[in-house]
Amino acid sequence: MLLDMNDKMVSATEECVGPMKLTQEPIQVLLVFAKEDSQSDAFWWACDRAGFRCNIARTPETAVECFLEKHHEIIVIDGRHSRYFEPEAVCRLIRATKPSENTVILAVLPQKAADQEEPSVLPLLCAGFSRRFVENSSVSACYNELIQIDHGEVRCQFKLRACNSAFTALEHCQEAVEITSEDHIIQYVNPAFERMMGYQKGELIGKELTELPKSDKNRADLLDTINTCIKKGKEWTGIYYARKKSGDSLQQHVRITPVIGQGG
Incomplete structure (x- = not known):
């Protein structure tokens, strides 16, 4: 059995990742609860309040089927009643699918008595859960949990996917691209760079630029000029x-652009 929340209009939001301007569609949440109760209702209405799209699956099979169709950003699995299904097994089923690498999976756990020791979260993490939520049928508590996940893990995953898209473009770019750290450690080269320079990626990643052979055709002060320009945050061309x-010198028309982050 599968239930949908699709009668509420929700709008997309915009995110910026460096110079990229991205549109994020409304968050989709999948609730995996064998039976309807106050906890599942609380998450349902929390999704409604947050403007998230929501589905409810009653069995592990329908949960996986629904997830593969919609690729939810957040999945909430009821872990309070193991007589219906094993939450860890459901989580592993979902994690076995490719789209789940960008999904946050939340385990709902029963409340413990005050004199009971706090259980370890390690078994949940090993099963593939991202975090846990101790049962609380307050809509506000569920809303706060979902909003924190959205502003934390979900947005980080969204930006990470955007970065992966950018690197996919670099992989197919016909111009040679090299990325280094501020300490001149090579972090990335694209296939065009490998073809042009004759190196394999594994021969370059992690090495300092100073470790690579230099051509004697450059003027002596050129590297100092480039470094001075880059340290000022300016592009050098x-x-x-x-x-x-192979040892041959290759004339290149080079553009070196400093990338300034939060740490400078």
Whole structure:
């Protein structure tokens, strides 16, 4: 059995990742509860309040089927009543699917008596859960939990997917691209760079630029000029001679752009 919340109009939001402007569709939540009760109702109405789209699945099979169709950002699995299904098994079923790598899975656990020791979350994490929620049928409590997940893990995953898209574009770019840290450690080269310079990616990643052979065709002060420009946060464009793995010098029209983050 599968229930849908689709009668409320919700709008997309915009996020910026560097120069990229992205549109995030309304958050989709999947509730996996074998039986309707005050807890499932609380999450349902919390989704309604937050403007999230919501589905409810009653069995592990319908949960996986629904998830593969809609790719929910958040899944809430009832872990209070193991006689209906094993929550860890349901989580593993979902985690076995490719789309779940970007999904936050929340386990709803029963309340413990005051004299009982706090259980370890490690078994839940090993099963694939992202976090836990101790049962609380307050709509506000469920709403706060969902909003925190949205503003935390969900938005981070959304931005990470955007970064992966950018790297996919770099992988297919015909121009050679090299990314280094501020300490001049090579972090990434694209296939075009490998073809141009004759190196394999594994031969370059993690190495300092100073470890690579230099061409003697550059003027002596060129690297100092480039570094001074980059440290000022300015882009440098010009002719640079690089030495290929074969030892040949290659004239390049180079553009070096500093990427300024929160830490400078």
